[in-house]
Amino acid sequence: MSDYIVGLTGGIGCGKSTVTAMFAELGVQYVDADxxxxxxxxxxxxxxxxxxxxxxxxxxxxxxxxxxxxxxxxxxxxxxxxxxxxxxxxxxxxxxxxxxxxxxxSPYALLVAPLLLENKLQQYVQRVLVIDLPESLQLSRAAARDNAGEAQIKAIMAAQISRDERLKLADDIITNDSSIADLTPQIGALHQRYLQLASAH
Structure with missing residues (x-):
């Protein structure tokens, strides 16, 4: 069993699936709440x-x-x-x-959950990793991906905790407001950090 669990969360359209897939390529196993x-x-x-x-x-x-x-x-x-x-x-x-x-x-594992903080699942993890981007970008990316109207996405965003609250509860933050290439060094650095934390746990 992986004794060290990192909770991965973020609002709609912030790129949780992309980041999860990049950790998985490094051999990190995960469970997806969705x-x-x-x-x-x-x-x-x-x-x-x-x-x-x-x-x-x-x-x-x-x-x-x-x-x-x-x-x-x-x-x-x-x-x-x-x-x-x-x-x-x-x-x-x-x-x-x-x-x-x-x-x-795997040495550490991810619990991927959009509502990690809302549903109090952080009690089962050692660290909280938030994928963050500005709300305007969140809206446009989610609309493009889900083929959904702005009102529907705003309603989903309103049901989640605010960006400020989420960031306050984060131990680590990945900023996903640019390209995949910009994610790679952020994920690589966190991967090394989590391996160290897991081995010391």
């Missing part, structure tokens, strides 16, 4: 069965998978439904994250 969140609602899962019972059959697609768009609409307008869903999913996701982290074997 992937785990999809795994816990796979067809046949306890969570999906509970969601179907609570929201009804029309919350499923024809192939039996969760209809995420329909679910988003339901919880967007109903805080009680949103609370119910969070109480079901958060413990299941957390348990799965911890199980997957326990199976990793």
């Amino acid at each position: 992937i785990v969140a999809r795994e816990v609602v796979m067809p046949g899962s306890v969570c999906l069965n509970a969601i179907q019972r609570y929201f009804g059959d029309n919350i499923l697609q024809v192939n039996g998978e969760l209809n995420r768009a329909a679910l988003r609409q339901r919880i967007f307008s109903n805080s009680a439904d949103k609370r119910w869903l969070e109480q079901l999913l958060h413990p299941a996701i957390r348990q799965q994250l911890l199980q997957q982290l326990a199976a990793l074997t």
